[in-house]
Amino acid sequence: MRLALAGVSHHRAPLELRERVAVDIATAGALARELSSRHGGEYETVVLSTCNRTELYLAADDEESLAEHADRALLSLAGPAAETLAPVAYRLADESAALHLFRVAAGLDSMVPGEGEILGQVREAFEAGAPGPLLDRVFRMALHAGRRARVETAIGESPASIPAAAAALAQQVFDRLDGRRVVLVGAGRMSELTARNLRSRGAAVTVVLNRTLERAQSLATELGARAASLEELAGSLADADVVVASTSAPGLILSADELAATVRARRGRPLLLVDLAVPRDVDPAFAAIDGCFVYDLDDLEGIVSASLAGRRSEAIEAERIVGEEAERFRAWQASLAVVPAIASLRARAEEIRAAELARMEARLGRLPESDREAVDTVTAQIVNKLLHLPTVRMKEAAVTPDGVLYADVVRHLFGLGEESEA
Amino acid sequence: MAELLVWPVLIAYGEATVAYAGELRGPGRYGRFGIWGVRIGWLAQTALLVVQALSAEGFPWGTWAGALNLLSWLVVSAYLVWGCQPRYRLVGLGVMPVAAGLLVLAWAGGGTGVDEAAGDGWAPAVHAGLMLAGFASFTLAAATALLYLYEDRRLTRRDTGLLRLRLPSLEGLERLSVRAAYAGLALLSGGIVAGLAWLDVDGLDAAMSVTVAIWVFYGLALLLRREAGLQGRRLAWALVAGAVLVAVVLPLTHFAS
Numbered sequence: 001m002r003l004a005l006a007g008v009s010h011h012r013a014p015l016e017l018r019e020r021v022a023v024d025i026a027t028a029g030a031l032a033r034e035l036s037s038r039h040g041g042e043y044e045t046v047v048l049s050t051c052n053r054t055e056l057y058l059a060a061d062d063e064e065s066l067a068e069h070a071d072r073a074l075l076s077l078a079g080p081a082a083e084t085l086a087p088v089a090y091r092l093a094d095e096s097a098a099l100h101l102f103r104v105a106a107g108l109d110s111m112v113p114g115e116g117e118i119l120g121q122v123r124e125a126f127e128a129g130a131p132g133p134l135l136d137r138v139f140r141m142a143l144h145a146g147r148r149a150r151v152e153t154a155i156g157e158s159p160a161s162i163p164a165a166a167a168a169l170a171q172q173v174f175d176r177l178d179g180r181r182v183v184l185v186g187a188g189r190m191s192e193l194t195a196r197n198l199r200s201r202g203a204a205v206t207v208v209l210n211r212t213l214e215r216a217q218s219l220a221t222e223l224g225a226r227a228a229s230l231e232e233l234a235g236s237l238a239d240a241d242v243v244v245a246s247t248s249a250p251g252l253i254l255s256a257d258e259l260a261a262t263v264r265a266r267r268g269r270p271l272l273l274v275d276l277a278v279p280r281d282v283d284p285a286f287a288a289i290d291g292c293f294v295y296d297l298d299d300l301e302g303i304v305s306a307s308l309a310g311r312r313s314e315a316i317e318a319e320r321i322v323g324e325e326a327e328r329f330r331a332w333q334a335s336l337a338v339v340p341a342i343a344s345l346r347a348r349a350e351e352i353r354a355a356e357l358a359r360m361e362a363r364l365g366r367l368p369e370s371d372r373e374a375v376d377t378v379t380a381q382i383v384n385k386l387l388h389l390p391t392v393r394m395k396e397a398a399v400t401p402d403g404v405l406y407a408d409v410v411r412h413l414f415g416l417g418e419e420s421e422a
Numbered sequence: 423m424a425e426l427l428v429w430p431v432l433i434a435y436g437e438a439t440v441a442y443a444g445e446l447r448g449p450g451r452y453g454r455f456g457i458w459g460v461r462i463g464w465l466a467q468t469a470l471l472v473v474q475a476l477s478a479e480g481f482p483w484g485t486w487a488g489a490l491n492l493l494s495w496l497v498v499s500a501y502l503v504w505g506c507q508p509r510y511r512l513v514g515l516g517v518m519p520v521a522a523g524l525l526v527l528a529w530a531g532g533g534t535g536v537d538e539a540a541g542d543g544w545a546p547a548v549h550a551g552l553m554l555a556g557f558a559s560f561t562l563a564a565a566t567a568l569l570y571l572y573e574d575r576r577l578t579r580r581d582t583g584l585l586r587l588r589l590p591s592l593e594g595l596e597r598l599s600v601r602a603a604y605a606g607l608a609l610l611s612g613g614i615v616a617g618l619a620w621l622d623v624d625g626l627d628a629a630m631s632v633t634v635a636i637w638v639f640y641g642l643a644l645l646l647r648r649e650a651g652l653q654g655r656r657l658a659w660a661l662v663a664g665a666v667l668v669a670v671v672l673p674l675t676h677f678a679s
Contacts, residue, residue: 158585168585173577175591268654270592291654293577302582310586 001134001336005090005097006070007048007055010111012088021054021077021085023047029128035073036130043069046129046139050121052111053104057097059134067091095333098138099326105146106322107155113311114155114318119146137332145325152321155314158307162190165303166274167197169295170242173270178202183240185209185233185254186247187219190276194244195223207236211247237262242272245281253277256285263289274300334398341407342391344416349383427470428525428534434463435498435522442515446587453511460514464502467495467525470534481547486673487533489554494524496558500605501565504598512589513598516565545620552613553633557668559606560640564665566599567658574655596653599661600644607640629675636672639664 008021023031028047035045035058043066044059054077058070071091075082092100100109105122107114126139150156159165167177174180180203184191187210195205205225210216213229220227228236230253237243237259247253254273263271268291275282275296287294357364357379364372390410397406410416438459444452471492474482483492501517504510528534573589590598614633626634643660646652652660 157588165585169577171591172573172584172588173592175594267651268656269651270654287578290656295580299580299582302580303585306582307585 001059001061001333002066003094003097003134003138004058004066004070005055005092005100006067006074007053008074008085008089009053009055009109011109012090013085017078017081017085017088018052018054020079020081021049021074022051023049023054023077025049025124025128028125031073031077032129035069039069044130044132044135046125046131046135048104048122048125050118053109055104057101057129057135057138059132059138067093095326095330098141098329098333099322101138101142102145102322102325102329103319105142106149106318107146108149108315108318108322112160112308113315114150114153115160116150116156119143119150122146138329141325141329145322148321148325149318153314153317155311155318158310159304160308160311162276162297162300162304163194163197165300165307166194166244166276166295167201167203169274169293169300169303170198170203170272171201173272173293174241176202179204180241181206181239182242182244183207183209183236184219184223184225185230185243185245185281186249186277187215188246188248188276191244191246192219192223194246194274194276198242198244199223203242206240207232209233209236211249234259234262237271238265240271242274243282244274244276246276247281248277249281250279252283253281254283254286256283260286260289263292266291276300331399334403335395337404338394338398338407341410341416342394345390345410345414346387348414348416349387353379353383425535427466427473428529430466431463431470432522432525432529434459434466435518435525438463438514439518439522442512442518445512445515453508456514456518457506457511460498460502460505460518464495464498467498471495474534481550483533483554484546484550485531485533487528487531489533489550490524490531491528491533492551493554493558493561494521494528496555497521497524497561497565500558500562500602509588509594510590510598512587513566513569513595516568517562520561520565545616549613549616549620552609552616556606556608556610556613557672559602559609560636560661560665560668563599563602563606563661566595566602567661570595570599570658571655571662574658596657599658600647603640603644603661603664607637607644610637610640627675629672632671632675636664636668639667 008018010018028049032045032047035047035056036043039060042060044057046057048055048057054074056070056074058066058073060066071089074089075085078085101122103109105119107116107118110118122139123143126135126143129135131139159168170177170180177198180198182195182198182203182205184195184205184207187208199205205220205223207226207228208216208220208223209228209230209232210219211230213227216227216229219225233254237254243254245253263286270291270293273282273286273292273294275294278297280296282294282296284294284296286292357376364375367375394406394410397403436459438456441452441456441459445456474488474491483489497517498521501514501521505514505517525534569589570592573592573595576584576589577592589595610633614637643652643657643664647657
């Protein structure tokens with residue numbers, strides 16, 4: 001069986017091109033089934049479409065034009081932009097295509113190495129598509145490789161964005177965030193994203209403080225919080241665990257001169273102040289107070305950079321895992337080449353056994369039924385035992401460069417296929 | 423036989439200490455080696471204690487060096503309760519050097535050998551065992567508090583590698599150190615009661631005064647935490663100070679003579 005892949009990704013195609021060929025999961029599934037049925041169900045097809053890539057995986061029995069079909073199907077998705085897309089699209093076949101999918105599933109081909117969503121997207125595409133024996137095997141191995149990369153390395157553990165870094169910091173201070181109170185100061189996009197990230201980890205946004213109450217109100221409604229004006233800041237600090245500030249004010253909103261007494265009254269109870277504003281909203285002097293931790297945009301960017309560097313170093317280990325899985329796939333695929341020879345050999349042996357038993361029928365027919373069954377079982381066992389080692393050896397040899405020679409030698413020695421030719 | 427067992431213990435604890443230090447450089451790589459060092463060392467030290475117990479007539483850890491040997495084992499035992507969990511594994515950064523140091527002192531003072539004439543009955547054994555278990559808990563509390571102070575410092579200084587080398591969270595560390603201190607206080611209370619009940623107490627000597635002072639110190643710290651909100655760095659420093667008090671004053675008063 002052959003495997004072909006045609007695709008575009010963030011490596012070479014800009015967003016304007018990627019969005020031309022991007023499809024949602026329902027469309028991807030429908031497209032896969034349509035491509036499969038167009039070829040009488042002989043093509044196995046899976047369409048993987050994410051923000052960063054659209055890829056078509058096709059598999060079929062010795063189909064020379066498989067790659068061409070995959071390419072044509074991809075370009076047809078782009079419509080009038082097909083000509084622009086063609087030079088940036090990539091085409092891979094067999095082992096290279098499988099290795100590429102394994103890397104994708106492990107997050108090694110993502111913009112941010114090890115990003116968490118891709119594994120789920122690969123699974124969804126596989127489940128929605130029209131896989132057969134080959135694609136089923138390739139996608140299952142890819143999912144296994146992706147899981148191994150995440151379990152055996154720390155590639156997906158550290159945060160890759162500023163909101164995620166802020167939320168991870170909160171966990172580093174408070175452990176679990178269930179029931180932790182978050183106060184938003186300013187209703188900007190960054191504070192919203194950070195608040196959502198904190199909420200996804202169990203924290204509760206209690207109040208959104210903003211200069212204009214209307215803007216605070218809409219965000220507060222979305223986050224299940226209360227909206228209030230900035231005058232309530234001091235009161236909100238008393239029982240907050242995390243404060244996320246991102247106003248566009250020209251000066252400090254949380255001044256240590258005015259609010260230090262409120263924070264000191266917490267008696268060392270931890271308070272994380274996340275300042276996402278430029279110019280800064282939070283007085284750095286708060287950091288001198290016991291239990292008070294202040295992080296501004298530069299600090300968070302530094303943490304994200306260090307995390308990404310860590311992910312890149314973990315990627316080396318993840319590449320090794322992907323390599324192992326690719327090797328397993330290669331061995332499996334190579335074993336397919338000798339399967340016909342093994343099947344012919346076994347069929348030939350069974351044919352001889354059955355013929356010999358038939359020839360002896362006149363004498364065996366006089367035996368009781370139980371003895372005839374015993375003769376049948378014994379001869380079958382002899383054939384199986386004789387063929388077991390050659391079968392194992394042929395499968396082992398299949399992964400070596402001259403593995404196919406073994407199959408040819410077996411065919412020649414046992415005259416397999418000669419009768420059918422005759 | 424007993425002396426021979428000291429070396430595998432020391433090597434294993436040393437390996438664990440180095441592995442945990444290596445964890446600072448390559449997070450996730452060396453921690454597993456560390457915990458296996460602790461486990462193997464603990465098993466070897468358990469064997470050492472068993473040999474000592476079987477060879478002696480009574481309680482074999484009555485000397486200051488013997489007590490340190492038992493204390494070291496108790497500290498590691500207490501750590502193993504939490505330390506096997508990956509999240510708390512790095513508490514070993516604070517615990518294992520202390521445990522190894524205690525064992526070295528015990529070995530230097532002859533506390534890892536066999537004293538066939540040692541001990542005089544089960545009452546002192548129960549008393550000393552409870553006291554040492556209490557001090558082991560205080561040591562664990564202090565080691566965890568030290569780790570708290572280290573993590574607090576990293577957070578305050580906005581260390582960019584904070585999320586690469588993940589120590590337990592600040593609140594997790596505080597919770598652990600407070601639990602260890604509570605356990606220590608309960609065990610120490612049990613030890614004091616056992617001593618008063620079973621031993622011939624003739625007035626309040628220096629050792630007893632210091633023991634009571636330690637009990638009051640920890641009791642007060644935990645009471646202030648509960649009633650007056652003593653927490654964070656101040657509580658961590660208090661727990662470290664308590665352990666220093668135990669480590670410095672108690673041997674002087676107990677074993678000076």
